[in-house]
Amino acid sequence: MSDALVPYDEALAAFDPAMGLEVHIELNTVTKMFCGCPTEFGAEPNTQTCPTCLGLPGSMPVVNGKAVESAIRIGLALNCDIASWCRFARKNYFYPDMPKNFQTSQYDEPIAFDGYTDVLVDTADGSEVFRVEIERAHMEEDTGKSLHVGGSTGRIQGADYSLVDYNRAGIPLIEIVTRPIMGAREKAPAVAKAYVAHLRELILGLGVSDVRMEQGSLRCDVNLSLAPIGTGELGTRTETKNVNSLRSVERAARYEISRQAAILGSGGSILQETRHWQEVSGVTLSGREKSDADDYRYFPEPDLVPVAPSEEWVRSLKDTLPEPPRVRRDRLQKEWGFSDLEMRDTIGADALGLVEETIAAGASPQAARKWWLSELARRANEQDVDIASLPITPAQVARIQALIDEGGINDKLARQVFDGVLAGEGTPDEVVAARGLAIVSDEGALSAAVDAAIAANPDVAGKIREGKVAAAGALIGAVMKDMRGQADAGRVRELILEKLA
């Protein structure tokens, strides 16, 4: 059974959307939040555990100082106040993937609070700055990961049994919560996407997390509600989870606007609940009913002492923050000589960092931009994945351009090299070798092919002899076809003109 939807424009004609975005960032600390276990992604299940992160009786937590430092730096980068004294709290609820049946988190004393960040949002006529207010950023530990076996959906309903991997239990998380984002109107989904992209860029710049959505090191929950247009009220919200890509953030917000508008428009009311985004079908499905009465019985964690960062420490962290994303963009645009439009497209394709790294690996700015924005953005779109998750590195893109610059391949062959690298056939050089893609630079073979083309096309050859140089294109095409594209078209042209001079 699918939910009724109203067209997006119709929904906005009647309602104002309000959003609250909760983003969880997994920090890239070497060890967990409260113990010395490693945090490496992808290890064998339950091999990165100890009495503390398994919640064994008697075990105790010790705060990871690096995680506190990362939390403060994130808070500062979001223009937050940093608490001079704050505590951890226990959030009590039962779930098999939570070893202690409480999560050590922060409640009414977050490490960072009252901040904002300015997000660049694409609009029909350029881009505009939208200020997102940050309510808080707090520290907590991740839970283990449940794997539901059997059943068709991979969800707990209908599963035969469940397995739990506690490697993830205790990984440090920073939860960043926005104040309600109002007044974005039809741009609300775009603001949501731009905010998450912006956060990702900001946190990458801080170097405190890998922020890879597909690996879950950045997770976004989209709270969304509608209120009758112009009332400025907050309606009943839903919280959509499982939003694992930037595109999904936008799509999920858009879907919820259409879905909620259909319910409200027909006189119904919104059920306050958790919903799950379905990447493939592009819908949200009802999850657990959630109410404000959910009682987590928070109280200060008695096994930990308060975190009290000194003013000097906070100041020194503030003084050493990297440049903010907007400053960085302006600097890069100047360095690369991009037009406003080129810069906007690069950011819009979520390729700024990729282009930067590609240039750092030796490619020219225009070449880097060309490959990421044409070839690779198109492929990401076709496959419906984030561009950053394509299985190719900026260094590989730079290498492909270098092969072109060296005359080893041409643009057409380069596209085949991209195919090969993306298909997992190896590095660009390996793909060139394996697929035999190198340009034929054997003058003898080339000369013979040109002679053959002239012989096969006497009419065209005649025209060229008469000085109609433009006709050479037909002969070049014939030679390239003969050489299966593996020839330098410029050299072929030279040869044709020499022979027919």
Place this chain on the structure above:
Amino acid sequence: MGDLIRRSAADLADALAAGETTSVELTRVHLDRIAEVDGAVHAFLHIDTEGALAQAAASDARRAAGQLASPLDGVPIAVKDVLATDGLPTTCGSKILEGWIPPYDAEVVARLKAAGLPILGKTNMDEFAMGSSTEHSAYGPTHNPWDLDRIPGGSGGGSAAAVASFQAPLAIGTDTGGSIRQPGAVTGTVGVKPTYGGVSRYGLVAMANSLDQAGPVTRTVLDSALLHEVIGGHDAKDSTSIDQPLPALVDAARRGAAGDLTGVRIGVVKELTGEGYQSGVQQRFDEAVQLLVGAGATVVEVSCPNFVHALAAYYLIMPSEASSNLARFDAMRYGLRVLPEGIESPSAEDVMRATRDRGFGDEVKRRIILGTYALSSGYYDAYYGQAQKVRTLISRDFDTAFYSADVLVSPTAPTTAFRIGEKLDDPVAMYLNDIATIPANLAGVPGLSVPAGLADEDGLPVGFQVLAPAMADDRLYRVGAALEALLEKQWGGPLLDRAPTLEVAR
């Protein structure tokens, strides 16, 4: 050598040093004693014969090589079953942990092992340390060696009874509201709750994290000081551990035993005497205070007006923390797992419910319910929040009192040992046992209980409590050792010499 088991740990250490005995022999005589009397006392839940003898042999080898690990190297000890022991069962007196064998040692246990003390076994306790009589153990009650029909106090009744019945020269207890001191009082032994943060809680299965503290259970004040120095001091694995060196405890005990308390100001806490205290308890207490005066101390009466709220605050804070701590016992990872009856394919939640229903005893369930309620939204401020404010006021009362006194004194428990079963149906009467010990836990200050004699009306032991400011644990030992020396001079020997002889099973 038949009297080896009756000697103090300090004496045994001397005997080992003099080559009069070996650690293996000491360990064996205590294991034999356990075999003889523990059927009647039931102080132990688990005995590690093999492990203890191996540790003893290692100790003897160290001694032969002239590489002693500590002054108590080779002296055996019993450990309360609430501390994790690598490879040895740890049940906390609960069915829900039946069969659980920890993969790691509590820091206290690690320090005992590093110091060379063979661990005889794990001692009985009220389930998850919830009780004042050891009747709430899921494995049956421990009996008081002075009268087997009576309780040995709790929750650490097993450790106190083991030491009182000469099954172990030393034991470790834990004290959340009096669980070391009150059993010490009613069994005629010495028990010390160190300053909060003075002994690592890592591996101590928490009842109430902000109150729990492990400490020594012994027959003499000097033995407690020796043991305290082995287990105490900073531990980076416990964030609440104090990063400061311990005061010189053994020195303080030795100095106190010389009997001179000139210049020491003793504060008698007005709110911890009088009404509610058994007459024989009050009498022995008053006489003890006079003995201290005789040794040169000055006595002042101090008032701690907020102590009257201590019990109420304690019974909000402790169950609140406990309700959260005990949530992890859910049958998912370790311990008991009960499949509910009449459910075709039970969910994780069904299994959790059935396991917790079967695995926890009534007193544990009572406290989980109390704590869950006190932390609930809408009640938090009125209960948990309010209790924390009382806690602050009690700390201030201590601060004020320690302005005019170096130590505070009171009877340890309001009564002598009651009969098994007598208070089981009246939780509040049971809770009142800890009325004099709870304030120290709420404020984090250290406390000691030392035998003060026998009550005239029932001939049962009475405990004398000494309290000191945080990190001034040395004062406990100085005053406690002085009183012990003065009383033993009067009695002509240790109080335990007057305990009835236990029938020995052959």
